[in-house]
């Protein structure tokens with residue numbers, strides 16, 4: 030064996046050992062420790078991250094969480110009831126890319142234990158009733174198609190029937206291309222539904238959640254809110270940064286499309302820490318609802334004044 034073959038053998042041994050030491054996905058999921066990619070400070074105990082509401086204790090990065098965890102976190106365990114919406118046709122266009130769309134849906138449902146990317150519920154925050162829809166990024170990137178739209182419309186109708194406020198916790202890549210024009214049509218349907226909320230004088234809030242909201246979701250429902258909140262430093266965009274950079278052919282601000290930048294530009298009302306979300310929602314709703322009551326009281330007083338004036342004349 031000459032020195033080149035010896036070196037090659039040594040290299041292969043090192044490669045084999047590295048591969049052996051690399052944990053499998055199942056091992057990673059069952060491990061007590063989770064890697065923190067946000068600030069490269071090494072792994073952290075899973076329980077510690079959970080206690081900190083999945084926010085990095087070192088750099089305050091807000092990690093992505095699923096909708097059920099979010100509802101438990103903000104509204105309390107067993108303090109919210111799911112609103113089940115009817116499902117429509119799963120695959121209207123019989124769509125297939127590298128995989129049939131039906132298979133992608135099946136996988137997403139198994140992974141998230143949800144029928145669609147949207148989960149809606151009715152809950153109370155310090156006694157104020159509210160209907161909430163949450164988009165799950167783990168379900169095909171939180172994209173919106175027909176089933177998701179039906180769920181949102183059903184939730185909005187529930188809010189109108191119960192005369193309570195509506196909140197959307199959004200984490201979504203936009204409209205789902207596998208349902209083509211039918212997904213795009215959802216933008217109009219959601220816009221009309223939000224207008225119905227406004228006609229009924231019901232507050233509509235949006236919370237932009239980690240990791241991002243983009244495309245048709247930003248271009249329709251989420252931009253129509255009365256108050257727009259965002260978790261710290263999430264991405265809020267229409268098209269991706271690289272796409273814009275390619276079109277304008279110049280270097281963009283590093284913070285572009287980040288919540289603090291969007292706030293500066295006036296498209297956002299406030300940036301909140303995850304632990305502050307329910308308190309903020311409560312204070313906003315109490316202000317908005319009191320204002321509604323006040324304006325109603327003023328209207329009543331004004332109309333009784335008119336009646337009195339008529340009687341006097």
Ligand SMILES: [Zn+2]
Nearest residue numbers: 067068085088
């Ligand atoms: Zn970190």
